[in-house]
Amino acid sequence: MKSTYTNSIIKIILTVLIFTQSTVVAKGNLIELDLIKQQVNGQQLYNRLQREFSNPQKVKQEQDKIIKQINHKHYNDKQNELNSFQNSTENQSADQTQIPELLLRNIQNNQYIVNLYIGSQSVKQPLLIDTGSPYTLVDGVDCEKCHIQNSKNSLFDCNQSPTCKLTDKSSYELTFVQGKAQGLQVKDRVCLQSGLAQCTSNEFTFIDIYNITYSMENIEADGILGLGMIKKNPNFSFVQQLFASGQISEPSFSLYINDISFDMRYQKDISKLILGGVNMKYGVENQVMVYHSIANSDSWALNLDTVKFNDKNIKQKDSKIAIIDSGSSNIVLPREDYNYLLKYLTNDLHFICQPQNNIYLQCSCPTGEIGVFPEVKIKFAGVDQIYVLSPKDYIIQENHLCNMQISYYSSTDGSWILGDVFLRKYMSYFNIQKEQIGLILSNKKSLESREFLKDVMLILECILGSLFLGILVIYFIRMISGLKNAKDEELNFD
Known part of the structure; x- marks a missing residue:
């Protein structure tokens, strides 16, 4: 023991x-x-x-x-x-922000298209990004007009995707400025990359389109990626579905879009859809992003304070909002404000202007000098910040004509639409959770300087490479010449 x-x-x-x-x-x-x-x-x-x-x-x-x-x-x-x-x-x-950056294809400054991969077979679908629409629409194989317009692309086939399921047999009808689209509500997975990488769950809801009443001529997308505000029904929100599936760390996205001339200059797409946050390298250095609370929970709209052309306030009624809409190319005014602007341009500034199929407001500019046109100064309510568009931002010059990217529509509530003309000038950040839009002047110069440095480095590499080859050629010529002289001397000695 x-x-x-x-x-x-x-x-x-x-x-x-x-x-x-x-x-x-x-x-x-x-x-x-x-x-x-x-x-x-x-x-x-x-x-x-x-x-x-x-x-x-x-x-x-x-x-x-x-x-x-x-x-x-x-x-x-x-x-x-x-x-x-x-x-x-x-x-x-x-805690670190996950911000996938997707390239956007710029089609003549009228369409910004992102490639997504839908269904269990991960079929590539080019979709038009649209902050004005909360619904994602995908052209289906049963859409005959879609086949005619988009024969080069593979349209979505729910029957070929085992993960696709019909959730509502009733038809959806969506109305746009161009016409109407009809489709069925389905659920399937949507991925950011091919090969089923960075996907939502199989429960992402979208509309499988089987009929359209508008022409899709010159439209290179197979549908619409709805980025509109829709807090009431998050199952329809692409961004909220990505957030729910853990692919992004916050329900938000940013847009950095460029002019087509900028993309063509460097022969590549530089515009970006940034998911789950914002990358401040696309904003001008030493400037602060300004945040604006949205007017309501149903759209990416801000309360307008004033809209001035030079010092003339064009906004005629109170309590108007401005919808920040990537699906619209122009600045779109209510008809009353548009008529007031036209009168101001002709009577006060003495331009000769007339609408062109409601695509442009066309004005004569015989000297070709667009700097004589007014600056557009936009101020949103509640924040002491003015957003300026210079004439070069909203005018396309063709010979002696200056086409202002301004059009009109029949608005019931007097809303303005600030489309790609505005978004090209200011990088935008849309936060669903905070119900805010952040704006900062887009940084083009840093990209231009980086591309310039790349060009300079390429030229230097070519010059140095040429010099090196030249030195080698001279070396071999002298070596061969030396051997020949040595041989001649040897023969003479003999």
């Missing part, structure tokens, strides 16, 4: 002694502790146990037992530390 008690005390003492001397060696994600090979004196442990137990087998058993216990304790302690570290790292990663 006494021997057993003494043995236990010795084991405890030895365990404490060895525990205080041991260290941990980390190998990857596994924590290994080798008491014998590392800093613990294994021979001393063996000697002490040998003095305590006369049976060598018992000594070995006790030694293995002690080492196992210490190993187990240290493994658990260090594994807990490792788990805590991994959890904190994961939390830090989750």
Whole structure:
């Protein structure tokens, strides 16, 4: 009994002694502790146990037992530390904004198109980005007019996607300025990349279009990516679905869009749809993004304060809003404000102007000088910030004609629409959760300077490469000439 008690005390003492001397060696994600090979004196442990137990087998058993216990304790302690570290790292990663950036194809400044991949077969669908529409529309194989207009693209086929399911047999009819679209409500997955990468769940809701009443001539998209505000029904929101599936860290997106001349200059698409946040490198350095609360929870609309052409306030009625709409190319005015603007241009500024199929407001400019046209100064309610569009931002010059990208529509509430003309000048950030729109002057110069530096570096590389080749040619010519001279001298010597 006494021997057993003494043995236990010795084991405890030895365990404490060895525990205080041991260290941990980390190998990857596994924590290994080798008491014998590392800093613990294994021979001393063996000697002490040998003095305590006369049976060598018992000594070995006790030694293995002690080492196992210490190993187990240290493994658990260090594994807990490792788990805590991994959890904190994961939390830090989750806190970092995930902002996938998708390239936008610019079609003559009239359409900005993003490629998404829909269904279990990840079929590429080019979609027009539209902050004015909350619904995503995808042209289906049953849409005959869509086939005629988009024969070069693969239209969506719900029957070919096992993850696609019809959720409502009743038809949806959506009305646009150009006409109407009819379709069925379906659910399927939508991915940002091919190969089922960065996808929503299979529950993303969109409209599978089977009929359209408008012409899709010159429209290169197979539908619409609805980025409109729709808090009441998040299942229709593409951004909120991405957020729910963990692909982005906040329900928001940003638009950085360029003029077609800018993209053509560098022969590549530079415009971006940024999901889950904002990348401030696309805003002018040392400027602050200004945030505006939206007018209501149903659209990306801001309360207008004033809209001035030079110093003339064109907005004629109070309580008007401006819809920030990437699906519209122009600045679109209510008919009353449009007529007032036309009168101001002709009577006050003495321009000769007339509407052109409600696409442009066409004015004569015989000298070709667009700088004589007025600046557009837009101020939203509640914030002391004026957004300026210079004539070059909203005028397309053709010979002696200046086409103002301003049109009109029949508005029931006097709303203005600020389309791509405005969005090209100001990078925009749309936050669904905070119900805000952030605006900052777009940074074009940094991209131009980066492209310029690339061009300079390419030229320098070509020059240096040419010099290097020239030096090699001269070296070989001299070497061959030297060998020839040496041979001639040898012959003369003979």
